[in-house]
Amino acid sequence: MSEAQKNTTEATNSRKMLVTMVGIGTICALLIVLSFQTTLPRIEKLKAEALEKAIFKVIPGMVSKKTFQLEGDKLKEVTGKVKDAKLVYAGFDKDGKLVGLAIEASGMGFADAIKVIYGYDPHKEKIVGFYVLESKETPGLGDKIEKDASFLANFDSLDVALSEDKNSVKNPVTTVKHGKKKNGYEVDGITGATISSRAVGNLLKNSTGETLPQLYKNKDFFEAKSQQ
């Protein structure tokens, strides 16, 4: 066999190298496309299911859901999946009353972007639920933002009340050192996951600061939807 290998090696020229590389490249590309295509429907289904579950998790007491697209300051109802659009999910109780809004937010974490969804109660002006959709934070440390019970307890009731002129959040969300939380708008951080817990505080600050005033302008829109 080594004889045969030697002969092939000697006969090798650039053309053969090129043909082999292109050939292997083609096989590999085909394999990747094939596995991408076969897994895509299932991956999208699983992701949609996970999102649906997360929405129900972050808005306590909701039984039905409507999806709205936020364009500038305007909202419009959409069905199904819309690509590259800012979506807001509204949760209604069994009497059709609005109980909360679920908003997706993302920001840079320690390793990669962190994507979360949070529930906002417009009546109490508080964040009432929080769930990490995607994160690549260090296992055992940064990923505590997903699991740590005392950290997650921050988001059962986090003050995000709007300022007097309704154009910004009065007290932007900030992350403080573990055990130093004094005010309703502060997030009690995690020891050993300082950067990740701060990142969560920051992305909530940015998202609430931008989205909540926009939503306030559509207050009447939601009231009308509630009565339907």
Added chain:
Amino acid sequence: MSIQTTNKANEGFWDKLASSPSTDEYMKGLFRENPVFVQVLGMCSTLAVSNTALNGLAMGLATTFVLLMSNILIASLRNVIPKQVRIASYLLIIATFVTMTDYAIQAISVELSKALGAFIALIVVNCQILGRAEAFASKNTVWRSILDALGMGTGFIIALLCLGTVRELLGNGSIFGIPVFPDSFQEWVIMILPPGGFFMLAIWLMVFNAMKQRKAV
């Protein structure tokens, strides 16, 4: 480790199995040529992913799959790939199977891909896989390459579990996510941090070398 039997006539099925070259091809990866403890290859993923037992197991399984598939393909193409472009070809093949594994894991469960997401891509740069492609699959038949990949893969899983269980136990007070120590146990956070990986690896290497020396005497 093949067992030498003097009386060939009395050989039973298990003895035959134990002394066959195929079994040896598989068994060598477990301890004698263990990829982590003896060859000390693939340290990047070994140290990064062995912080919990479950991470270690999942990473070991994913690596074994990639190793097996790339070994099969490389062994069957071993007479076609020119020597000058072999490394590039191997990397292409390995990267392909890693990508496929990533898609498969995403399709199996969101939870699993959440837990492993960051680590799957690491398999591409696991020099153990490239090492097996270069040192074994490119010179041997498909069947022997399969056995080699399975043996090395199992050896890798064993090593990751050895490291992962101890690190998780000391660093998090649990095994496979199940708490084993009372709440008053002060966790050695350093064990799940990168330095803990080095400490634990050193200790296991010490154990393995001590065992080897004792056998040699």
